[in-house]
Amino acid sequence: MRFYRAHVLVCAGTNCSLKGNRAVREALIREIEGKGLGEEVKVIETGCFGLCEQGPTIVIYPEGVLYCRATVEDVPELVDSHLLKGRRVERLLYREPTRPVAVQTVPELDYFKKQVRVVLRNCGIIDPDSIEEYIGQGGYTALAKALAMKPEEVIAQVKASGLRGRGGAGFPTGLKWEFGRKAPGGVKYVVCNADEGEPGTFKDRLILEGDPHAVLEAMAIAGWAIGANYGYIYIRGEYQLSIQRLERAIEQARRLGLLGQNIFNSGFNFDVEVRIGAGAYVCGEETALFESLEGKRGEPRIKPPYPTDVGLFGKPTVINNVETLANIPPIITRGAEWFRTLGTEKCPGTKVFTLTGDIVNEGLIEVPMGITLREVVYEIGGGIPNGHKFKMAQTGGTSGGCLPEALLDVPMDYDQLAAAGSALGSGALLIMDDTHCIVDVARCFARFFLHESCGQCIPCREGTLQLYHLVDGITRGTGTRQDLELIERLSRTMYVAPLCPLGQTAPLPIMTTLKYFKDEYLAHVDSRVCPTGTCRALATGHAAD
Amino acid sequence: MATVKLTIDRQPVEVEQGTTVLRAAEKLGIRIPTLCYLKDINAIGACRVCVVEVKGARTLQAACVTPVAEGMEVFTSTPRVLQARRHTLELILSDHPMECLTCIRNQNCELQEVSEALGVREVRYQGKTSRHEPDRSTPSLVRNPAKCVLCRRCVAVCQKVQGVNAVQTLERGFDTVVAPAFHLPLGEVACVLCGQCALVCPTGAIHERDQVDEVWAALADPGKHVVVQTAPATRVSVGEEFGLEPGSIVTGKLVAALRRLGFDRVFDTDFTADLTIMEEGHELIKRVKEGGVLPMFTSCSPGWIKFIEHFYPSLLPNLSTCKSPQQMFGALAKTYYAEKAGILPEQIYVVSIMPCTAKKFEAARPEMNASGHRDVDAVLTTRELGRMLREAGIDFSHLPEEDYDAPLGISTGAAAIFGATGGVMEAALRTAYEVITGNPLGDINITAVRGLEGIKEASVTLDGLTLKAAVAHGLGNARKLLDLVAQGKADYHFIEIMCCPGGCIGGGGQSIPTDTAIRQRRIEAIYDVDERMVLRKSHENPAVQTLYREFLGEPLGHRSHELLHTHYIPRGTVPRKEGVAK
Structure with a gap:
């Protein structure tokens, strides 16, 4: 094994890829070779660091210096200055808006100070295409440990950890596994739900891009725990990079006998297959996902029966979200007690959020459960840019609710956000400043659901359409007070009547915006005024009276 | 066969395990309205007209597909239930051509029946109605998707009873339509024209060609x-x-x-x-x-x-x-x-x-x-x-x-x-x-x-x-x-x-x-x-x-x-x- 004096980690997450990371990486390799440093400096593609806004990002170890927004033109200076002369390139360092001096290394960043990296433990550190690097970080020891335990002990450990499903519903993972274990039947399946469709959510993508083996290892552990020998990863077709890395990771794991027959000579067989979705949001709903996996029209099934009794191909199935699974190996290796030191009592552990919208540090963060929105927005997120004011945050993606400034101090976990009328959901955090019209925002959400309703049940199929038209009418200046009543009435029905969570949560953003920003709706309806000037059919600014 | 005890509208009832709430209610003489449900053929809980309240559940449950459980408490006509049913029906009607008087199924229409039973007196939603042309491509049957409520009984009978699969659910969301594959006319696909679909259609969306x-x-x-x-x-x-x-x-x-x-x-x-x-x-x-x-x-x-x-x-x-x-x-x-x-x-x-x-x-x-x-x-x-x-x-x-x-x-x-x-x-x-x-x-x-x-x-x-x-x-x-x-x-x-x-x-x-x-x-x-x-x-x-x-x-x-x-x-x-x- 070769030792290098410096490692140059280039983020190869999707966001940095969009900003040209590949060209930067190639330029780095050329330049390093050209300067004859090929033997002492290694360039590595790695997963997401989280600071997507600042991409392409590069971290150079051993110092851990973070460079942001690096371009091909910057490469000669980076190599010449940093790698040859040992001088930092000041102009490419990260600048905290609140601090005059540039931040030198990763741990100094405010962005990372409140973060705890459990799920993202390897993201941005290892080469995701290298199983050796994953193993070097302790990878697959959890599987080895689990296989030395009884399945029931593994389940007990996961139950004791208090881990709850990170896909949105927050169902206790250990309990789900126990149901799967106890369900009668010879053939069972483990399914990884990687059909991350919630707008503004890209955590699963970045986890898979940055640490694919973590999910494979966890699936094998789940398989051992419930008695399944086969797993499927159902992933969005758009996630090409994740798919590639997963496929490669599966090959590597098979080659080393970490997937396949008789893993660790335990007699346990487990293999995984990647299946690609075709773009329907509803297929993120677990039973619609099964239908799609089975080659059918992606529509939710009636529950009960629940997947742990009758799941994929009619067999007992445990289906877990990517992030949920990524929590499993550390729980097995470090124990439930350790896991419970993180987060809140009812929601132990961390949560990965994707921070987007009107915020200085857009990107991927991992924080302990129970952190407040205020801490995330102002301490990690760096606040609202361009001198604007915070208006609202949508938590949990499009199917979540919108929270106003007054609720910034609500601790973020499943139960407390639900109590506030929103949802933790998938972990999307969309921040909007005061330039956005709340009705227009609601219209966009309504439109999304109109587009994504599967069409099976009436309240969702017809309700999403009517909801959109009612809200749209308000932005066009034709809305009335009766329309507002109708919206509230329709929302109440849609909240309880549809067949699946898609329809049931479709009215949430409308209900919460109406609840917290009623005055702004009324301005549109009563005075035909759009306070932010977004709705062009209406007058701009506040009404004279 | 094991039995289960539950209450429906506070009345105790004991039924076989696996019975649906709908059936259990029938036993008590409570008739829960249905639309997409069709005994022996279609139980998919899609129309949501048969929703009931089950104590402990946040959302309403479709009685036609919800199995009874020991100790379950079901309420079939709370204000929440009645309102949801009526709204749901109002939503269907908002997307239904109001041609009852000239419709081939006038006075023999389940949509009419259930609208009447639930006391729907107005339709306040005016967003949009689906536009579909009638399909008159066969000598036997006329499909009129504009009148379709997407109950999928026809799909079920064609697939499960007849094994023909001439019609399926196509498209998504509001664009959803029941039609032959690729939106082909019925006369161009392998349809046997048995008309079982017309027999189960609750409305006038599939009917005989009138001679x-x-x-x-x-x-x-x-x-x-x-x-x-x-x-x-x-x-x-x-x-x-x-x-x-x-x-x-x-x-x-x-x-x-x-x-x-x-x-x-x-x-x-x-x-x-x-x-x-x-x-x-x-x-x-x-x-x-x-x-x-x-x-x-x-x-x-x-x-x-x-x-x-x-x-x-x-x-x-x-x-x-x-x-x-x-x-x-x-x-x-x-x-x-x-x-x-x-x-x-x-x-x-x-x-x-x-x-x-x-x-x-x-x-x-x-x-x-x-x-x-x-x-x-x-x-x-x-x-x-x-x-x-x-x-x-x-x-x-x-x-x-x-x-x-x-x-x-x-x-x-x-x-x-x-x-x-x-x-x-x-x-x-x-x-x-x-x-x-x-x-x-x-x-x-x-x-x-x-x-x-x-x-x-x-x-x-x-x-x-x-x-x-x-x-x-x-x-x-x-x-x-x-x-x-x-x-x-x-x-x-x-x-x-x-x-x-x-x-x-x-x-x-x-x-x-x-x-x-x-x-x-x-x-x-x-x-x-x-x-x-x-x-x-x-x-x-x-x-x-x-x-x-x-x-x-x-x-x-x-x-x-x-x-x-x-x-x-x-x-x-x-x-x-x-x-x-x-």
Whole structure:
């Protein structure tokens, strides 16, 4: 094994890829070779660091210096200055808006100070295409440990950890596994739900891009725990990079006998297959996902029966979200007690959020459960840019609710956000400043659901359409007070009547915006005024009276 | 079976485990409204009209698919429930053409019924309505997706009962539509036109192609001699069009009603049903004796014929070459009867009253013109006849009982039972036994082939030969038999297949509703008709005997071959233009 004096980690997450990371990486390799440093400096593609806004990002170890927004033109200076002369390139360092001096290394960043990296433990550190690097970080020891335990002990450990499903519903993972274990039947399946469709959510993508083996290892552990020998990863077709890395990771794991027959000579067989979705949001709903996996029209099934009794191909199935699974190996290796030191009592552990919208540090963060929105927005997120004011945050993606400034101090976990009328959901955090019209925002959400309703049940199929038209009418200046009543009435029905969570949560953003920003709706309806000037059919600014 | 105790609206009830809340409520006399639900066929919880509150659940649950649980507390008419149901219905109506008064299903529409039951008095949503053009590509059925509520009963019956899959759910969300694959017209896909979809449709989204006006025009034409034939199954169902109990035997009233409408002769398809037994029975005997292709399949059911042409074309040689009784009738009306009555065949207009939508397609098949003219000119389903009689103001239930005209109106009990699954087989066995053995059959009731069991078997020993027979009804059951035959695993001699569940009494042109219980009552009625007949074996029909003596010569003779037998078209399942034009 070769030792290098410096490692140059280039983020190869999707966001940095969009900003040209590949060209930067190639330029780095050329330049390093050209300067004859090929033997002492290694360039590595790695997963997401989280600071997507600042991409392409590069971290150079051993110092851990973070460079942001690096371009091909910057490469000669980076190599010449940093790698040859040992001088930092000041102009490419990260600048905290609140601090005059540039931040030198990763741990100094405010962005990372409140973060705890459990799920993202390897993201941005290892080469995701290298199983050796994953193993070097302790990878697959959890599987080895689990296989030395009884399945029931593994389940007990996961139950004791208090881990709850990170896909949105927050169902206790250990309990789900126990149901799967106890369900009668010879053939069972483990399914990884990687059909991350919630707008503004890209955590699963970045986890898979940055640490694919973590999910494979966890699936094998789940398989051992419930008695399944086969797993499927159902992933969005758009996630090409994740798919590639997963496929490669599966090959590597098979080659080393970490997937396949008789893993660790335990007699346990487990293999995984990647299946690609075709773009329907509803297929993120677990039973619609099964239908799609089975080659059918992606529509939710009636529950009960629940997947742990009758799941994929009619067999007992445990289906877990990517992030949920990524929590499993550390729980097995470090124990439930350790896991419970993180987060809140009812929601132990961390949560990965994707921070987007009107915020200085857009990107991927991992924080302990129970952190407040205020801490995330102002301490990690760096606040609202361009001198604007915070208006609202949508938590949990499009199917979540919108929270106003007054609720910034609500601790973020499943139960407390639900109590506030929103949802933790998938972990999307969309921040909007005061330039956005709340009705227009609601219209966009309504439109999304109109587009994504599967069409099976009436309240969702017809309700999403009517909801959109009612809200749209308000932005066009034709809305009335009766329309507002109708919206509230329709929302109440849609909240309880549809067949699946898609329809049931479709009215949430409308209900919460109406609840917290009623005055702004009324301005549109009563005075035909759009306070932010977004709705062009209406007058701009506040009404004279 | 384990039982579960729960309360519904605070009333305790104990039911078998696995029972739905809907069924449990019925037990207490609580009728939860439904729309997409259809017993035995469709329970998908999609319309959300049957929602109820279950204590402990945040959302409302669809009663039709929610299984009972121990200690469950269900509330079926809380304000939350009532409001959600009404809103849901209001949402459907917001996307439904309000054409009730001119709709073919006016006053027999489940959407109307449930709107009335739930007290929907206004529709406040005006977002948008779906736009779909009606599909009139087949001679049998018209699809009008604009009236579709997407209950998917048609999809379920087509897939689960008939195994045809002619229609599916396409597109997504508000654009969702039930249609043939790729939005092709129904006439271009492998649809057998059985009309089971029309029978289960709660609204006017799929219905028979209405030919009432064509028949009125023929009746009004002084240059036309209009004769009518009535299918065996219609005499036990048409009464339902006038509010009579399912299974009311109305043969005599039916004849009287048709006379009142102005038909020149009222004849009976039962006459040619007896004739079919003579032809088909002899064909079977010939195949058995001469080593022909076996098992032989019956060929009376036009939906079944189209099915085998689409899905099992390799088995077409197994199909009897006999035309169906409807077509035999038409051919004889324009030859034998024309000759006897001294009327030119081109002046004769043949109308049939059928329980069947596929019969419209069969009548339009271009090869069905034995006399040089179309065998059958117009086919009315039971429902169309009901509409025609109502239009004419005929007070059906108070009509006297009248007899069919001779000679094409004379029949036996064996013909009547053609209307029920197993009937053709039973009629054939009654005749085959006596023709082959020359001995009278002891008990002529061959009950093994009767009833609603999906696939039935029987064997009869005839002069040392054990004739093995099987009966299937509903194409899903037919598939099972056909697969066995195709794999060479079936050693039957004779197989009766009826396209529709229950046979013709459950045909796609019958009165709505038609469900299992109603089918059962019509079946009982049809065996009752048989029991009451003096002659109950086809070969004893004197009019048929005369027909052979005067006109046809002998079964399978030259004239029979020309008039009463046909050939089939391998159609395959790949979409292409066919319909009437093919």
